[in-house]
Amino acid sequence: MEAESDRTEGQAARLPLSVFVIAQNEAARLPRTLAAARFAAELLVVDSGSTDDTVALAEAAGARVVHHDWAGYGPQKAFAEGLCAHDWVLNLDADEVVTGALAAEIARLFAEGPPPPAAYEIAILNVYPGDSRPRPWAADYRVVRLYHRSIGSYRRHALFDRVELAEGVRPARLAAPIWHYPLTSWAQFVEKENRYSSFQAREARERPRWLLLLRLVVELPMAFLKFYLLRRHVTGGWKGFAFALTAGFARWLRVVKLLERQGLERGVKENPEKSDDRMKHGP
Structure with a gap:
């Protein structure tokens, strides 16, 4: 009975x-x-067809698990958002961890019950493979992750999973971050970016060929500098350099694949009877 009481109090808290x-x-x-x-x-975990122990482990952790076939980043998150039991929601990726400082900051917002509808941006800080915390002075990106569903929701865009807020709503900022563990190894980083750039090229809107050819020249150095200097991977030593260079290469690879897509589409128009299966199937 004592254990049951403790569990009930924990749920209530x-x-x-x-x-x-x-x-x-x-x-x-x-x-x-x-x-x-x-x-x-x-x-709440929305699973899109795991073949490992994801579902069992999520349920063991106390999560409600719902299956939903993959629909793209935005639609998948919008589907999950709509299933939530509470109007205040916090979205996390499966490789992100709420820091203790952030949990305490959120608890203070709810100290006197649910606060009035609002939205909060949270800093997402990357952690390199083999490291236990972000690099010094990390500055990766900020996005709205904590919000009230009456004033915001995920846009149903297959590629860009962003919370769109009601007109006139400006998000506040929380001071503490989420730690993001996107990489299990450097090899996995390259494989992940290759798959993701293929998805981006497939889902992106059509762009002028002249613009893509220009970006073919400038995309890699500009993206590298953005990651290395503006997002401060320069403070991450050799791992920071490797991360910035790999991420920049991935941005450049997306341009290459967009040019490839244009060539395939042009070939289909000129020879519709020889439509390439690559136009139908992603990697």
């Missing part, structure tokens, strides 16, 4: 907030993500 995660084959990283989000009254 959780914040009236839903944390939702979209996942596929994230057994290695998802448990840490869910464990750090136990301050929320609801943990």
Whole structure:
């Protein structure tokens, strides 16, 4: 009876907030993500067809798991958002961890019950393979992740998963960050960026050929400088240099694949009877 009482009190102490995660084959990283989000009254995982232990581990962590076939980043998150039991929601990727400082900051917002509808940007800081924390003075990016569903929702764009806020709503900023563990190894980083650049090239809108040819020349150095200097990977030593260069190469590779797509589409128009299967199937 004492254990049951403790469990009930623990549930009651959780914040009236839903944390939702979209996942596929994230057994290695998802448990840490869910464990750090136990301050929320609801943990929701939308799985798009995992073949590893993702579903079992999510359920063991106390999450409600719902299957939904992959529909693209924005639609998948919008679907998960709509299933949440609470109007205040926090979106996490399966490889992200809420820091203790951020959990405490969110708890202060809810100290007297659910606050009035608002939206909050949170800093997402990358952690390199083999490291336990972000590099010094990291400045990766800020996005709206904590918000009230009455004033914001995920746009249904297959590529850009961004929260769109109601007209006139300006997001506030939380001071503490989310730590992002996007890479299990450098080899996995390259494989991931190759797959993602293919997806981007397939889903992106048509661009003028002259613009793509210009970007073919400038994309890699400009993207490298953006990551290395503006996002401060320069403070990450050799790992920071490797990250910035690989990320910049991925941006350049997307341009190459967009040019390839244009060539394939032109070939289909000129020879419709010889339509290439690559126009139908992604990697």
